[in-house]
Amino acid sequence: MSSSRIMKWITGGCEAFLGIPLIGGSFILSTSWGALLVMFILHLVTLIIARNEKGSIAGSVLGMVTSFIGVIPILGMIMHIITAIVLLIDAALHKQ
Template sequence: MSLSRIMKWVTGGSEAFLGIPLIGGSFILSTSWGALLVMFILHTVTLFIARNEKGNITGSILGMVTSFIGVIPVVGMIMHIITAIVLLIDAATNKH
């Protein structure tokens, strides 16, 4: 399994957790939005790895955008869920 695929599983699972109503939001608030910074960094690392492996970078870019939009309560939750779905599907179907 490629490193980009592993990173997509990790970031997709993390996004899914952050998208859980109340639980994800509470976690983000308890870290003073630090979780969003960590996710931005993880998505950036995943983007570079996927690009170097000639893989799909769409989910990582979407994740970076979601990290910024994540500060908006309901919109952020929806974006976390969408990003999780995109990343997890990409990780499951990526054969690199």
């Protein structure tokens, strides 16, 4: 399994957790939005790895945008769910 595929599974799972109503938001608030910074960094690392492996970077770019939008309560939750779906489908369809 390629590194970018593994990272997409990890970041997709984390995004899915953050998209859970009340639980994800509570986690983000309990870390004083630090979770969003960590996710931005993870998406950046995934993007670099995927680009080096000539894979899809769309989910990682969307995840980086979501990390910024995540501070807006309802919109952030929706974006986390969308990003999770994109990353998990991308990981599942990854060719290697």
